[in-house]
Amino acid sequence: MERLSLKSYVKKCILGSEIAYVICLLGGFLPLRSQRGIELHHALFETLPGFTWLTFGSFIWGAVLIAVVAWIFGAYMVWMHNSSLVNK
DSSP states (O other), X not given: OOOOOHHHHHHHHHHHHHHHHHHHHHHTTOOSXXXXXXXXXXXXXXXXXXXXXXXXXXXXXXXXXXXXXXXXXXXXXXXXXXXXXXXX
């Protein structure tokens, strides 16, 4: 097994999480559920610190927060993988 590249892996984690973030936000506008379900969807996003459904500032803040969390997750996964490799 080869070592993971921190830069490449973290970029992919951030990209994937940002895509998921935008898709989930867009899902809040689809009338596929009841009014109560839509309110719950919005309330779940509002558990992000400083997020208010849906203002431009909150959208940007949520994207930044998701990117930071994805960077931490990606860096941790690379560290776990690379530190577990056995060199013989």
